[in-house]
Amino acid sequence: MSITRYGAEGGTGTGGQHLPFSSAVEAGGFLYVSGQTPMKDGEVVEGGxxxxxxxxxxxxxxxxxxxxxxxxxxxxxxxxxxxxxxxxSFNKVFKEVFGEHPPARICMVCDLVVDVKVEVDVTCFKAQA
Incomplete structure (x- = not known):
């Protein structure tokens, strides 16, 4: 089984800091996507x-x-x-995206390191050929 790391060079976080983790890792047909926040180019996108x-x-x-x-x-x-x-409100957006193929999920409430309202990560699976 091989492991493939996507974005292993790390992204850019708030204040231009280097993020020392992969954006996703693939192993054994699974893809683990690191937690994503509402950011573009290392900056928080304001909004509700x-x-x-x-x-x-x-x-x-x-x-x-x-x-x-x-x-x-x-x-x-x-x-x-x-x-x-x-x-x-989150559930409405979740249903828009995953309505046809609803995954299992956990939802929790806690503080986040970045000043945003939400963070999401996903785990995917595709049978290997």
Whole structure:
């Protein structure tokens, strides 16, 4: 079994800091996407929970697509919200994206290291040929 690391050179976080982890790692048919926040080019994109949720999920989808995975390949999602009042709004966005292929999920509330409302990571699976 081989391991492929995507974005192993690390991305750019807030304040231009280097992020010392891969954006995703593939092993044994699984793709593990690192937690994504509503950021573009290392900067937080301001907005409400709906806008921030869409961008955090889209960042996951972009990384997945780069590795050859699709929404239907997502088997588990982890969600961190900074306020429990965001739960219903997040669910609406989640259903828009995953409605046809709903994965298993955990959603929790806690502080985040970056000043955002949401962080999302995904685990995907595709049987190897």
């Amino acid at each position: 929970i709906v806008e921030q949720s869409r961008l955090a999920i889209q960042n996951c989808l972009d990384i997945m697509a780069n590795a050859g995975y699709e929404t239907k390949d997502v088997v588990h999602v982890k969600v961190v919200l900074t306020d429990s009042r965001y739960f219903q």
